[in-house]
Amino acid sequence: MDCEGLVRTWLKDSFEITLPGCGGGDKIVPSKDDRFGDWQCNDAMGIAKKAGKNPRELATAVIAACPLPSILEKAEVAGPGFINLTLSKSAVAAGIRAMGADCHLSIPQIGAGKKVVIDYSSPNVAKPMHIGHIRSTVIGNAIDRIRRALGYEVIADNHLGDWGTQFGILIMGYRHFLTEAERAALTVELLEMVYVKSYNATKSDPAWLDQCREELVKLQAGDADNLAVWKLFIEISMKEFSRIYQRLGVTFDLYRGESYYQPMLATTVDLLKEKGLATQSEGAWIVDLKEDGLEVAIVRKSDGGFNYTTTDIATVRSRVEEFNPERIIYVTDERQQLHFRQFFHICEKLGLCEKTALQHVWFGLMRLPDATFSTRQGNVIKLETLLDEAAVRARKIVDESHPDWSEADRAKLAEAIGIGAIKYADLSHDPITMIVFTWERALALEGNSGPYLQYANARINSLLDKYRETVGGHPLENTLILSNGAEKQLALWLLQYSTAVQRAGDLCKPNVLADYLYQLSQLYSSFYQSSPVLKAEPAIRDSRICLCALVSQVLRSGLTLLGIPTPERI
């Protein structure tokens, strides 16, 4: 049995002996402050209250009730009735041993046998990815990686915006505003440019607008020419998206855009009609959600077209039928909360949620200090520009610290640091917080930042190298001694890794893990400063290098779960 389980059982037994029939206290949490021991149990107060007893007396009686498990050095009562537990150093060392050589293995496989679909990133075709896409992509990908580590079978699906009214406008623009040469070397930038031109034309020229509609109808009817152009748009867009995803280290299992579900829309509305859920109002088909306290949802527009509510319902039907997942997680910005609540309710009424939970993980918008990002104001920052700028800033420092490295090595490292900085800046905040974008914050390289964590890891790597050169052997197999407080604190924190991963996964909040890793790095840096490793006497040296190796393992594992690169050298 593991240490925690042992102590929990002891506490529970103690409580039951003290207070028959009152349920045992078995909740132990790590203490915030080492003055309060390593772990603490705060149940005595609540239980004493219920039983009408004095909490301090109860806590004292609990400790006296059963002999202390050998792994505990001491247990004492403090304050109103806290039970503070101090673990023996050998028990902590044993706990670390139990983590195994590969800390990935210590992550509880709570998702084994469960399938989950995660729908994230989902940019629109024919538009460049901009800064507004980064949160869904980075947060979604971290949740994806964390859930996989927890044993879930994850299907990451990129629900591309590849179908909709914009394509009529786009096709007209493509045919009239581009030269032969431009069409031959088509880019997303060109597509965006012609879209804007064509869109403006619809405002000033009614005949143009009619033609756009006509092209859209032709496309939807399967016209070969328009279909070919549409496919070209997707191909061009995917090329650019792939380039960015590769830089970000993001991969998907599926790229099923809205167009994939297009053939299922009519039957989905038919089903809603059959079930008596859809009714006609003002020429449109709607689902009334008044009894759920929500606005009506339109499932078929008065012009006969479908909208995103219908597409999303069809998507759920398709996913439930094909994958039968335990859960579908959507990662989008906060503006879509109402929409998700609406169509989740409709799915429930359709009986789609019996085995599949639908979850909307929303995040706050990213905005500028004095404005929101908007295409109309022309203040959007392209995602690629952001990544480039990050690499440039990192490059300056890399050049200073490694003038002897090759050009290629320096470029590669700068990229890893830049991407790490950007991702960490996002992942270290609770998703629901609104992010006010500034270059300084997004690309921070010091303090609580991605590079700080990467740096800690790189330093350990070089320490490990030196150890192998001078001493040899396998650091991870050395005996742990934990001779001082800093070492014990570090070891105790290492033991918390699996809970941090699980909490981050359960809550869909990657910042829980980011926070854990940051604290680990801080504890390590502190330890590193105060405790010499290679110069210590052999037994201590071997133990400390083992601790370093463990920290490095956890850092690598954790950063990887966040999708942050871990360069060997910085």
Added chain:
RNA sequence: GCGAUUGUAGCUCAAUUGGAUAGAGCAUUGGCCUCCGAAGCCAAAGGUUGUGGGUUCGAUCCCCGCCAGUCGCACCA
């Protein structure tokens, strides 16, 4: 107006979901490279947790009122 959500140090954020003296980073001030990597470490200063009530042994966290910000509220997604 209705609904969601936020308000914590000058700024950006934490606080293991109700626990002990509310913690970090940035910025400011002072110290540490003759010593395993200074993208680092140590220290100082910085707080009536928006505000007023309530619940209880205990509240940043739960409940009610008010103030302020952000987002949404029928055919774009």
